[in-house]
Amino acid sequence: MNSIITLLIAYNQILLLQIQQLLVFIAKNIPLSSSKYDSESPKYNKYIIDKAPIIKHFEHFEHSERFDYKQLLSEYRSSNGKELKPVKSRGKNPVPESFTCPHCGAPHNYLYDNTGGRGHLLCKVCDFRFSRQKAEFKPVVFICPYCGHTLDLKKNRKHFNIHKCINKKCSFYLKNLKALSPEDLKEYEEEKSRFKLHYIYREFTLDFFKIDLSSIPDKLFSLNFRNFSPHVMGLCLTYYVNLGLSSRKTSQALYYIHGVKISHVTVSKYAKTAAYTVKPFVDNFDYKPSNNLAADETYTKVKGVRHYVWFVMDAIKKSILGYQISYTRDIATCVLAMRMAFAKFKEFPGKALKFAADGYTTYKLAQQLFAEKGMDFDLIQVIGLTNDDPVSTEYRWLKQIIERLNRTFKFSYQVTNG
Structure with a gap:
């Protein structure tokens, strides 16, 4: 018995020695706290x-007469009885599509390459000559x-x-x-x-600030009840929204409990009608937001196709200020969601606003767009899952709040199958 215990102790000592050697090897050759990538590279x-x-901004013709090529083409048609034909380029250096006449705005198909690719162009509409290399004509x-x-x-x-x-x-x-x-x-x-x-x-x-955020498609819903009363609609919303049942389960509950025979399609239409009715009140409510906002995007499926849902929320009052959905993670939807959120401010706080998001580059681009419109704010990008830098350590709580919102949304969304 003593020999077995002695042998086990000796074996444990050998294992401990090997573990110590492995730890030394790891400490010398494998960094334990290496980042996912070297962001400085x-x-x-x-x-x-x-x-x-x-x-x-160059106003080359600020004090001279300006022309509109459409008006000049109309005058040519009236005086000559025929259309002015575009230029048929036969040379090896066609005029690029991005070029326009700086005098009348005629597109590239009305411009002659006057010197065989050496840079001088002639507009067929207004007979204006200019150089394609000079920046002042842009x-x-x-x-x-x-x-x-x-x-x-x-x-x-x-x-x-x-x-x-x-x-x-x-x-x-x-x-x-x-x-x-x-x-x-x-x-x-x-x-x-x-x-x-x-x-x-x-x-x-594209000017994202001219897109209407409050428009609702026409003829998608109606509050005219033909077969059922508003009370039945209220029962549908209670089971479907408050209790989180599916449309088919809601239909069965109304039949078994209340004796109302209604299809699951009608239940879905009632929910859609209620959503369109409530939307203006939700979007235009005076939330009195704080200066700590958090934004994030998450993916979900709509009829089996992946979509991205964007949220901007008040991290202090836990209210959703902006939301959008899109097929792709593009900047257009990001800017629209941020516009919805910023519209809740009666006076934009400027640099006092702390806007937390992840490291996705779209938020940085959106910050530049808003700065051009005089709405500059402090963008805080919390990168990664661990606090490897002072910014993440200080503002991690903002990111965690929006992540919890995403989890809550996905949990309730999947129950009703979208």
């Missing part, structure tokens, strides 16, 4: 929104805030255009290039699209 600059550019020019170089239009997206500073001597580019490690530099030379070293600005082509 230029390799991950794609997830960072650059500061706003210098915007110059109504708005975006200037790099680091080097003063004019940004070049690179890509056209659904809601915005991407402008890029291609100056190789730009201080922003040189700083990011210098920060690359030898391994990243080799990867950058092989495939430059994986890195974002140049300054980039997104010019939005």
